[in-house]
Amino acid sequence: MAAPNKILPGFSASMWMQTGATPTALTTANLSVWTAQVATIVGTVANGTGASGTLLPVEAVPAFGQDDAVASFMVAGSRQSDKIPTQSAPTSLTITAAWNPSDAALLLIRGDAASGVIDRTFVVAATDGATTTAYAFNGRVSQFQIDAAPGAEAKCTFTVHPRGNQYGWSNT
Amino acid sequence: MQVSEAIEIIVGTYGDIESVARSLPVDAAEVAGTTAQADTAEAVALALLMKYNPYTPSKTTTKD
Numbered sequence: 507m508a509a510p511n512k513i514l515p516g517f518s519a520s521m522w523m524q525t526g527a528t529p530t531a532l533t534t535a536n537l538s539v540w541t542a543q544v545a546t547i548v549g550t551v552a553n554g555t556g557a558s559g560t561l562l563p564v565e566a567v568p569a570f571g572q573d574d575a576v577a578s579f580m581v582a583g584s585r586q587s588d589k590i591p592t593q594s595a596p597t598s599l600t601i602t603a604a605w606n607p608s609d610a611a612l613l614l615i616r617g618d619a620a621s622g623v624i625d626r627t628f629v630v631a632a633t634d635g636a637t638t639t640a641y642a643f644n645g646r647v648s649q650f651q652i653d654a655a656p657g658a659e660a661k662c663t664f665t666v667h668p669r670g671n672q673y674g675w676s677n678t
Numbered sequence: 679m680q681v682s683e684a685i686e687i688i689v690g691t692y693g694d695i696e697s698v699a700r701s702l703p704v705d706a707a708e709v710a711g712t713t714a715q716a717d718t719a720e721a722v723a724l725a726l727l728m729k730y731n732p733y734t735p736s737k738t739t740t741k742d
Contacts, residue, residue: 534695535688535719543719625692644692671694676717 517632517639521562521601522547522554524627525610527617529558531625537642537674544629544642544676552631553638553678559629560611567630568599570641570668596643596668605652605660615664619650628666643673679703681712681727688723699726706733 524531524547536543548554549561573596576589603612618624623646630641650664684702688695710733714720 531692533690533692533719535691535722538722539717539719541717669692671696672692674722 517634519567519630519632520549520552521564521567522549522552522556522559522629522631523562523611523614525558525560525614527614528624529626531627531644531672532642534672534674537627537644537672538676539674540640540676540678544640544674545678547627547629547642548631548638548640552633553636554631560614562601562611562615562628563603563606563609565602565604568601569597570599570630570643571597573597596670596673598668599645599666600663601666602661602663605654605662612662615647616650616662618647619664622646622648625669637678639675639677641673641675643668645669681705681708681724684727685712685714685720685723688726689719695723695726699723700730702727704731706731707735709733 532543545554546557547559549556549559572594574591575593575595577592579588579590581587606612614626618626625644625646627642627644629643632639645666645668648665648667650662652660652662654660679702681704684699684704687702688698691698704727709724709727709731712724714724
């Protein structure tokens with residue numbers, strides 16, 4: 507998978523998701539294609555078109571990547587073992603957002619969590635205004651919780667579990 | 679397998695496109711001669727096929 511070929515001097519990050527109750531997630535190859543694919547999910551403020559995507563109102567864009575595991579292999583008489591990366595599961599993204607029961611994106615997330623089998627394409631977009639670098643992945647949502655404690659604003663917390671190998675980088 | 683078929687398989691899969699591309703039997707020379715428009719899924723697929731099917735043209739020698 508090609509790495510992004512743009513370097514941003516400073517950027518703001520935002521998170522986007524496909525709209526529709528039962529979306530068709532992008533195929534793995536299309537997750538690396540900006541034009542007419544990832545761009546349709548990213549909104550115009552981040553240089554996309556937003557034709558089939560909406561902003562996910564997250565408090566902060568969570569860490570993403572891999573949770574690496576290793577297998578160690580000892581050879582008798584050898585001073586050191588081999589460490590082989592294995593079973594590198596994608597990192598689950600636990601996200602906190604201000605709960606707004608009228609927010610279309612959060613309602614889609616709530617529906618996804620209730621279903622558990624909705625594959626949706628999510629995009630983390632980093633833009634310096636002129637250029638955007640996007641990390642797109644397919645994932646399913648679980649553990650949607652609303653914390654309506656009276657002493658603070660209501661929050662919702664949910665976890666996006668990326669599907670294995672279904673990610674891609676692209677840029678404008 | 680023709681390169682166009684291989685590209686179609688890679689573009690359409692939801693699996694690991696690296697392992698899919700590695701397993702498709704294609705002719706390296708045909709891959710090298712294929713082009714795709716930049717920033718398309720076909721270009722992503724073709725780049726993977728080129729990665730796993732490197733083409734080295736055979737040297738031609740002439741005898742006098």
